[in-house]
Amino acid sequence: MPFCARKCDYCHFYVIPDKPFFHEPFLRALKSEWQLRKHLLPDQGLVSIYFGGGTPSRLNVLALEEILTWIQPDSSVEITLEANPDHVTLEDLYNYRRIGINRLSLGVQSLHDGMLQKLSRTHRSSHACSVIDQAYQCGLTNLSIDLMYDLPDQTLEIWQQTLDRVCQLPITHLSLYNLTIEPHTVFYKKRHALKVPDAETSLLMLRQAEETLANSGFERYEISAFAKESKLSRHNMGYWTDRPFLGFGPSAFSDWNKKRFQNVPHFWRYVKACQEGRDPTGYEEQLDSTERERERLTVGLRVLKGVQTHKPNLGLDSLIEEGWLEQDGSWIRLTSQGRLFYDTVCEKIYGLDLSYFTSC
Ligand code: SF4
Incomplete structure (x- = not known):
């Protein structure tokens, strides 16, 4: 729901200054989108x-x-x-x-x-x-x-x-x-x-x-x-933890059936598409299995308990040796140093040879 009373000086989200007359078309558009997508659930x-x-x-x-x-x-x-x-x-x-x-x-x-x-x-x-x-x-x-x-x-x-x-x-x-x-x-x-x-x-x-x-x-x-x-x-x-989700409304993201898509990030274009019974998706991508696995790992590392993997050789040895990650049985997690430099750890994971993801 993109409305705010006013945009905060630090905010970088898709936000529009609220006007009462936005609400009715918004609700109607949302209902159309719901009817379009509810069968997916x-x-x-x-x-x-x-x-x-x-x-x-x-x-x-x-x-x-x-x-x-x-x-x-x-x-x-x-x-x-x-x-x-x-x-x-x-x-x-x-x-x-x-x-x-x-x-x-x-x-x-x-x-x-x-x-x-x-x-x-x-x-x-x-x-x-x-x-x-x-x-x-x-x-x-x-x-x-x-x-x-x-x-x-x-x-x-x-x-x-x-x-x-x-x-x-x-x-x-x-x-x-x-x-x-x-x-x-x-x-x-x-x-x-x-x-x-x-x-x-x-x-x-x-x-x-x-x-x-x-x-x-x-x-x-x-x-x-x-x-x-x-x-x-x-x-x-x-x-x-990689659970699929559906997002509704202008600019909303979804990750569903292994496809990632975002609704058009423009209020009136979103409303118009929904009113005309069209799909309001503005962008979509399908990650290959390697990319999905890499994303599952990097996003999952945000959770302090870590990510469980049944792949014996993940190829993360260099990150473990450098003190960014630790392994506990089948669990990989950030160390306290890794938690401070999460973005750096992700960059390093993205720089790794990915062949182990596809070969396992
Ligand atoms: S931070 Fe952004 S989304 Fe949150 S209230 Fe301020 S303008 Fe709205």
């Missing part, structure tokens, strides 16, 4: 539904409820809604629970008002905390937040204040990201004027987070994800 075995964005909570509850009536998930399905603390009301929270949403992911980003301003976020930290408390009281007890560090002018003290406040919240999951300044963002244009923490401070911030969160009962189970009470994100685990 098995009758049983749906694991998760994820309303992602953008800001899906810009859609009213009736629209979300209608979408769920098309899908008719059973009670075992994890249903997550991404929401912005800015505009979610107590009534919305009750209604989310009522229509079957059982997991909320809130774009909190920081619990320091100065940092939120620098990120051009429009909510206050106290408001984010009160939305989390209200959600919990409404029975939305599977609560996740997004949090960012490496922010302009952020100090270790400021970061620790946020971490300490996070540990007081009734949340079960946290996605932790360091700020990356991407092309085509406002931050990129003013990148030379932004004073972001240096690499050494950034590492200390990560260590602070690991320690504080571990002391509060969070287990880091993926490079960026921490969970309490085993409340792993079932949806995201699917991405990391």
Whole structure:
């Protein structure tokens, strides 16, 4: 769902400024796309539904409820809604629970008002905390937040204040990201004027987070994800463990029947295609088995438990000797050094001779 109240200065996603008159054509287009693709889904075995964005909570509850009536998930399905603390009301929270949403992911980003301003976020930290408390009281007890560090002018003290406040919240999951300044963002244009923490401070911030969160009962189970009470994100685990998924809406990605495709990343072109009963796919590719296996390995390594492989000689010896990876029986995982340099490890894997993938 590509709508946001306004685009944040650091955001590089496909997002359009929300207008109420977008919602009706969007919902109709989405329904057409659903009718076009629903036959692909098995009758049983749906694991998760994820309303992602953008800001899906810009859609009213009736629209979300209608979408769920098309899908008719059973009670075992994890249903997550991404929401912005800015505009979610107590009534919305009750209604989310009522229509079957059982997991909320809130774009909190920081619990320091100065940092939120620098990120051009429009909510206050106290408001984010009160939305989390209200959600919990409404029975939305599977609560996740997004949090960012490496922010302009952020100090270790400021970061620790946020971490300490996070540990007081009734949340079960946290996605932790360091700020990356991407092309085509406002931050990129003013990148030379932004004073972001240096690499050494950034590492200390990560260590602070690991320690504080571990002391509060969070287990880091993926490079960026921490969970309490085993409340792993079932949806995201699917991405990391090669589970097929279908994405709906403008710019949405799918990985289905060994084919990867993306809907056209343009709101009105998407709407028009769906209204005319055409497939809104804008791009597709079919990876050969070698590429798929390499991708399964690199993406799977994000999970700290590692990737299981039954291929005896994976050809990763050089990465193990250099201390990036470790092998434990049939499991390959990142070392603590490898976790810090995940992108480097992936580049190295992509540079390896791949013949072992195809010959096994
Ligand atoms: S709320 Fe999220 S998706 Fe929307 S503009 Fe900000 S960062 Fe991007």
